[in-house]
Every structure is written in structure tokens, then in C-alpha cells.
Amino acid sequence: MSIANFIPTIWEARLLAHLDKELVYGNLANRDYEGDIKAAGNVVKINQIGDIAVRDYKKGTDITFDDVDGAQTTLTIDQQKYFAFKVDDVDAAQANVNLIDGAMQRASYKMRDTVDQYIAGFHTKAGVTKGLGDDTTPLSITSATKAYESLVDLKGALDDENVPADGRFVVVPSAFYGFMLKDSRFVAAGTAKTDSVLTNGYIGQAAGFNIYQSNNVPNTDGTLFKVLAGTRAAISFAAQLTETQALRPENSFSDAIKGLLVYGAAVVQPKALACMTVNFK
Structure with a gap:
């Protein structure tokens, strides 16, 4: 990391705020199975008990016992990302801001943004897509x-799968949000209660959904957007920052920081996740 372009100018005692995206998807996945993750390659086995049959009973006849069994989902911690940066002693001496703290904030944001995009990609695993558009139509x-009617369609699709109404979310791109602002049925965020969560992309409610806006909504060339909806029961996510080290590199006069994040996710309730494909033309 070099700040040669700024030397010998004295920096003011704060860093210019970056124009960052709101990070949404990571907060809409559950972390129920995170457990004790130590390294990449760890596997979490998630079992779901299958249905138990209800049968007619006839006196004097044998009854049938069902085995308690069900589908198993594997959550594999197979993603590994690292950051590493250094601040030269001369640079640090000539700047009146804490360069390492500022760089750590940027590294943290980029890590979270990478995870956010990774979880957004699980739209391909959604179990509810019928009648919600596709790449062709x-x-x-x-x-x-x-825009409002499409949310009603999403609601109906989840209702048909008996997905609980409580805690339903939908993540929309900015163009969709723009349309919602023009509909009186959209209850925009802005009360004292909702202001505290605006930084997580929460924008309001409509058609039974908590609505979030994100610039990480997957899209094809900015035209076909994959709008994800469901509940937190749908996606399980697990992560661990396994290594964070401060060091003095032998070949330079500088302070350095490096960190390693391992993580993984899985759709454990496909029917609790719906994907709607939309465009705006």
C-alpha cells in the first residue's frame, strides 16, 4: 500500500467516506449450523425429518411403522478468501490519519461484499420459480x-408451499425500489423503529414482505434481474475468520496485516426460497 501521491501533503484527520453498496444477503441467511469452524473443508451435515404418514386404523389388523428418516443437506466450508496489506513507516510518519485502521475497514467491507455476492448467487437453488418468469420470458x-403485482405473485407462490408468513423478505434492485416509491401500498422505512436498520438495505414493507434494496442483485448485463424472496430458514451460512496476523515484513520497513476468511452456505429449505426473474423494459 503506497500513499506516495499524498506526500508531503498533510492529510486531514479523517478518511473520505467511500460510496459503498449496502450489504444485504448475508443478513438474510441463518447461521444455525455455524458451530466450531476451524478451517476450509469442514462439513456440516444438516438432517431434516421426513413426513410421518397418517393411516386408517382397522381393529385386529397390523399397523405400519414409518422409519424416522429424511433428506440430508451438506454445508461445506469450501470458500477461502484473504486480504493482505502493508503501510510503509515513512508513509505512516507523514500522514496524520491511522492508515492501518482505515485499511482494515476497507478490507472488512470488501470481505463482506464478496460474501454478499456469494450468497446472492444461491438464487439458482431456489425451489419456487414457477410462474415467476425466467431468462426467456x-x-x-x-x-x-x-412492481406491486409481482410481489403479490411472489407472496402467492410462497403461500402455495406453506412458507410461514412471518419474517418474509425480498431483495430488489434500485429500479424496482423506484417503482415501489410511487405506489401508495408501499410502506416506506423512516420511522424511529426502522431507521436503525436502514444501513442493512431495509427500505420498507409491501405485500407481506420486508423489502431490501441491493446493488448485488444478480443480473445479466443489467437487464435480467434475479429477485430473491423467502425466509431466513432457506439459506444457512457459516464463516470463520481463521487467521488475522500483524507482522513486520523482513524485507521492508513497514507494518503489515493479513487475514483469512473461510465460509460456505447451502440452501437447506429450497421451498422457502423463491426467485423471480424481471426486467425493466
Whole structure:
């Protein structure tokens, strides 16, 4: 890391705020199975008990016993990302800001943004897609009315799968949010209660959903957007920052920091996750 462009200028005692994306998806996954993750390659086995049959009973006949069994989902910690940076002693001496603290904030944000995009990619595992558009015939969102009606369609699709109504979310791109602002049925965030969560991308409510806006909504060339909806029961996520080290490199006069993050995710309740494909033309 070099700040040669700024020397010998004295920096003011704060760093200019970056124009960062809101990070949403990581907060909409559950971490129920995170456990004690030590390194990449760890595996979490998640079992779900299958249905138990209810049968007619006839006196004097044998009854049938079901085995308590069910599908098993594997959550593999197979993602590994690291950051590493150094601050030269001369640079640090000539700047009146804490360069290491500022760099750590940037590293943290980039790590979280990487994880956010990774979890957003699980739209391909959504178990509810019928009637919600696809790459060939996306739903065209060209008005506030159509935006709201598409949320109603999402609601119906989840209702059909008996997904609990409590805690439903949907993550939309900025263009979709723009349409929602024009619909009186959209209850925008802005009360004392909701202000505290605005930094997580929460923008309001409509059609039974808590609505979040994100610039990480997966899209194809900025046209086909994959709008994800469901509950936190759908995706399980686990992560561990396994290594964070401060050091003095032998070949330079500098302070250095490096860190390693291992993580993984899995869709454990596909029917609690719906994906709607939309465009805006």
C-alpha cells in the first residue's frame, strides 16, 4: 500500500467516506449450523425429518411403522478468501490519519461484499420459480402497479408451499425500489423503529414482505434481474475468520496485516426460497 501521491501533503484527520453498496444477503441467511469452524473443508451435515404418514386404523389388523428418516443437506466450508496489506513507516510518519485502521475497514467491507455476492448467487437453488418468469420470458416491470403485482405473485407462490408468513423478505434492485416509491401500498422505512436498520438495505414493507434494496442483485448485463424472496430458514451460512496476523515484513520497513476468511452456505429449505426473474423494459 503506497500513499506516495499524498506526500508531503498533510492529510486531514479523517478518511473520505467511500460510496459503498449496502450489504444485504448475508443478513438474510441463518447461521444455525455455524458451530466450531476451524478451517476450509469442514462439513456440516444438516438432517431434516421426513413426513410421518397418517393411516386408517382397522381393529385386529397390523399397523405400519414409518422409519424416522429424511433428506440430508451438506454445508461445506469450501470458500477461502484473504486480504493482505502493508503501510510503509515513512508513509505512516507523514500522514496524520491511522492508515492501518482505515485499511482494515476497507478490507472488512470488501470481505463482506464478496460474501454478499456469494450468497446472492444461491438464487439458482431456489425451489419456487414457477410462474415467476425466467431468462426467456422475464416479468416486465414498467410501472408501480406491475412492481406491486409481482410481489403479490411472489407472496402467492410462497403461500402455495406453506412458507410461514412471518419474517418474509425480498431483495430488489434500485429500479424496482423506484417503482415501489410511487405506489401508495408501499410502506416506506423512516420511522424511529426502522431507521436503525436502514444501513442493512431495509427500505420498507409491501405485500407481506420486508423489502431490501441491493446493488448485488444478480443480473445479466443489467437487464435480467434475479429477485430473491423467502425466509431466513432457506439459506444457512457459516464463516470463520481463521487467521488475522500483524507482522513486520523482513524485507521492508513497514507494518503489515493479513487475514483469512473461510465460509460456505447451502440452501437447506429450497421451498422457502423463491426467485423471480424481471426486467425493466
